[in-house]
Amino acid sequence: MSSFKGNALRGTFFLIFGLGWSVKYPLKYLRYSASYPHLEGKNMICICLYCLGMLAEQFVPDGPHMGLYSGGTYSWEKLTNWQYTTMYLFYGLSGIVDVLSYSPLKLSLGLDRLLLSVAMFTEGFLFCFHDYNNTALDQHLHSLLLIAIFGGALCALMEVFLRDHTILEFFRTSFFILQGSWFWQIGFVLSPPWGGPGWDQTDRGNFNFLTMCFFWHYAAALLVTAANSVFSYWYVVGRGLLENKRSD
Amino acid sequence: MSSFKGNALRGTFFLIFGLGWSVKYPLKYLRYSASYPHLEGKNMICICLYCLGMLAEQFVPDGPHMGLYSGGTYSWEKLTNWQYTTMYLFYGLSGIVDVLSYSPLKLSLGLDRLLLSVAMFTEGFLFCFHDYNNTALDQHLHSLLLIAIFGGALCALMEVFLRDHTILEFFRTSFFILQGSWFWQIGFVLSPPWGGPGWDQTDRGNFNFLTMCFFWHYAAALLVTAANSVFSYWYVVGRGLLENKRSD
Amino acid sequence: MSSFKGNALRGTFFLIFGLGWSVKYPLKYLRYSASYPHLEGKNMICICLYCLGMLAEQFVPDGPHMGLYSGGTYSWEKLTNWQYTTMYLFYGLSGIVDVLSYSPLKLSLGLDRLLLSVAMFTEGFLFCFHDYNNTALDQHLHSLLLIAIFGGALCALMEVFLRDHTILEFFRTSFFILQGSWFWQIGFVLSPPWGGPGWDQTDRGNFNFLTMCFFWHYAAALLVTAANSVFSYWYVVGRGLLENKRSD
Amino acid sequence: MSSFKGNALRGTFFLIFGLGWSVKYPLKYLRYSASYPHLEGKNMICICLYCLGMLAEQFVPDGPHMGLYSGGTYSWEKLTNWQYTTMYLFYGLSGIVDVLSYSPLKLSLGLDRLLLSVAMFTEGFLFCFHDYNNTALDQHLHSLLLIAIFGGALCALMEVFLRDHTILEFFRTSFFILQGSWFWQIGFVLSPPWGGPGWDQTDRGNFNFLTMCFFWHYAAALLVTAANSVFSYWYVVGRGLLENKRSD
Secondary structure, three states: OOOHHHHHHHHHHHHHHHHHHHHHHHHHHHOOOOOOOOHHHHHHHHHHHHHHHHHHHHHOOOOOOOOOEEOOOOEEOOHHHHHHHHHHHHHHHHHHHHHHOOOOOOOOOOHHHHHHHHHHHHHHHHHHOOOOOOOHHHHHHHHHHHHHHHHHHHHHHHHHHOOOOHHHHHHHHHHHHHHHHHHHHHHHHHOOOOOOOOOOOOOHHHHHHHHHHHHHHHHHHHHHHHHHHHHHHHHHHHOOOOOOOOOO | OOOHHHHHHHHHHHHHHHHHHHHHHHHHHHOOOOOOOOHHHHHHHHHHHHHHHHHHHHHOOOOOOOOOEEOOOOEEOOHHHHHHHHHHHHHHHHHHHHHHOOOOOOOOOOHHHHHHHHHHHHHHHHHHOOOOOOOHHHHHHHHHHHHHHHHHHHHHHHHHHOOOOHHHHHHHHHHHHHHHHHHHHHHHHHOOOOOOOOOOOOOHHHHHHHHHHHHHHHHHHHHHHHHHHHHHHHHHHHOOOOOOOOOO | OOOHHHHHHHHHHHHHHHHHHHHHHHHHHHOOOOOOOOHHHHHHHHHHHHHHHHHHHHHOOOOOOOOOEEOOOOEEOOHHHHHHHHHHHHHHHHHHHHHHOOOOOOOOOOHHHHHHHHHHHHHHHHHHOOOOOOOHHHHHHHHHHHHHHHHHHHHHHHHHHOOOOHHHHHHHHHHHHHHHHHHHHHHHHHOOOOOOOOOOOOOHHHHHHHHHHHHHHHHHHHHHHHHHHHHHHHHHHHOOOOOOOOOO | OOOHHHHHHHHHHHHHHHHHHHHHHHHHHHOOOOOOOOHHHHHHHHHHHHHHHHHHHHHOOOOOOOOOEEOOOOEEOOHHHHHHHHHHHHHHHHHHHHHHOOOOOOOOOOHHHHHHHHHHHHHHHHHHOOOOOOOHHHHHHHHHHHHHHHHHHHHHHHHHHOOOOHHHHHHHHHHHHHHHHHHHHHHHHHOOOOOOOOOOOOOHHHHHHHHHHHHHHHHHHHHHHHHHHHHHHHHHHHOOOOOOOOOO
């Protein structure tokens, strides 16, 4: 599933989280005294999403179907799918800790952000050490993605120590949206949905354009995050839902 | 516009900001209680500068004139100009946030510095991933520039958390002046204004000299920043304009 | 001793420390008011472990037996064993400072963590600069190990400034367990105990699988650390040993 | 002066500073209320040392004697000496700021440490970008040196924000002593004072041994720093010179 559908699935996955956070954090910021009985349920949905991701990577028609080593050919099977399964596994672990942090277990504050950071660093290192065997454009696209991944991972790591920091949450949200839209871009570049081959892997112009394009995606991600913040603010304030005005 | 004029324009752009800050921050520090009705106007001038930069990169005689892809030759057009346009775009975004942070919109404190940091990291990564196709001296000059860019970006990022820190502002200002003067140096080295070819791209002596030269530029940038601070101090104190003596 | 036994010894060494910490830190956290007359004794045991490690690296049958330079062949002798001896030496220094920090010498608070960090950075740089002469898989396995080493070193360094931070201690513990289990994995991959050659050094599938495998080890290390924390908590609370409930 | 004498001079220079600090900081820590009328004088001596270093690099018999470009051969002259001159220049700037920080000029607190950090980063980048034209052992020795340089630079940078932090001062001092002793080692390896060629540039054993040797130097540097701290403590306490017992 290194084809268009796989990248679209991953992109959608990150976009859901990014866009969800871009609404959740401004709301949290505006009504921080309200109780959240429904949030645990939302986190359960997240964990289901991670599980769906893992199952999709494993059981698509050309997936490994839980087979890791082929005794016949003495070779590893469908390692790319397994790597994405590993990626979803770590996001799943972070989701479980997220749910537990609302439970009466009294976890150390910040453990949820630490696990999120670990999940993103794991994703980043998996891409770093991935073997792109001579598909230079493929490698270039994922190198750019690393900026978004490690950027987000560093944000989450800093949030362990600087909890509920508005700027860090804004920054991390924008990196998630960037990651989501860039996975879609990767899908369109490497295996267009309308068939035909991907872009020319040897044309240096493609490399330069995609570098620039990545930062246009980021400008768009920043605008979307900002627009959602403003929209959430106006929605709450305009409808008189605001209970506690921010006091800093 | 990868010629002398383009580099001179970029150099001037960064020098204006660097030198402006080298006067602005000491003044802010000396008269921090004064109101600043005129600052918003100054920030508007900044945004105009960014727009001028973008227009200059696009509409110089040998620029892309907003054309990105040539259907005739099936190739990307004038990508270097587009990359500089992207750079100015991000500085423009940071300028807009800067203006908004003086408005009654109640932006999160530090968002202006975050966007400035994002603009500088974007500039740095654009140079990192740029394709210098075998012009080793060109690459060396821009590698040195990266020290100034990422140094400034890290300063701005730290200012998100340590706001109004004199040392960080001093440091960031010196990196901007360094960037400005180094763009001029790049212009002189790669395409001298008096015509003729640039410096020899294969002579290793040139590489070693320019490495050293970069740090001489930095020594000069530090001296200029320090001199402007002292000058601002004496100007305000000597003319009796000082209202609140610094109290730390 | 670059064979299975050596890697197993190193792995066991790190596992003992990691597993010990995974029990020690939750206990410290639960009963922080209790006196620790017996801890100095435990640290003495640590120092003995370091000394044993150094002796084992030197005096195994195919070890250097304290000989560093062979005058006969004009070449350095058994440098790999010497490098591991150096590694144990730095851990030994950190252990001595650890013991001294419980003495009435009034060491600066945090010096023990600094020395631990120095020991881990030393280990990391020794692997970085090691010469793997064309054994690419060997290098890949140790590159992955570097993530665990430098991760742990950064944790210890941050603990100099953020002392007794639960999350950092949890994180560092998990990196030590990861290091321990990965040394065992290295042993099994490069020189299986049941004889025969190690894995194919040229099959790219092995590289991709081991990258993924490393993160499975880390998921397991996280689970073990978490399980030990929960077990320690239940052991103390269930047996009524808890004196001071945590108050944050 | 890339010969033994040059490296010995640089080594001595860093050893003087490192050993001086290893005595100065414990004394400062013990008698922090005492006045320091004599310290400015000591800093003046430092500046003289920097000037002497610059003059020595320029006016040794085989030095450039202030000539930078040879019109005859159209090539740069003695760039290595010029690079060390640049290094001393930045240390000189940091020394001047150090003196000024004791003057009534009211410099921002931390500017002296910032300039020291800038000087060390400059030194590090000069070595990074240096052209070692195929002398791999030379490059390896200086790569190891970079650990000491950047380690010290990061310490000094953190001291801008965490002033008078005992651990950071201890750490920075040990890195300076390491740098000093390693310059001596470089001298002995590349151009032994008893004549004859340097070590074999192609023997991989030399590389592995020197990596290890670097960390032995560091273990020694740590021991020397610790011993000087203990000695200073006993000297002051034993002679009844202690006025204010430390109170943290």
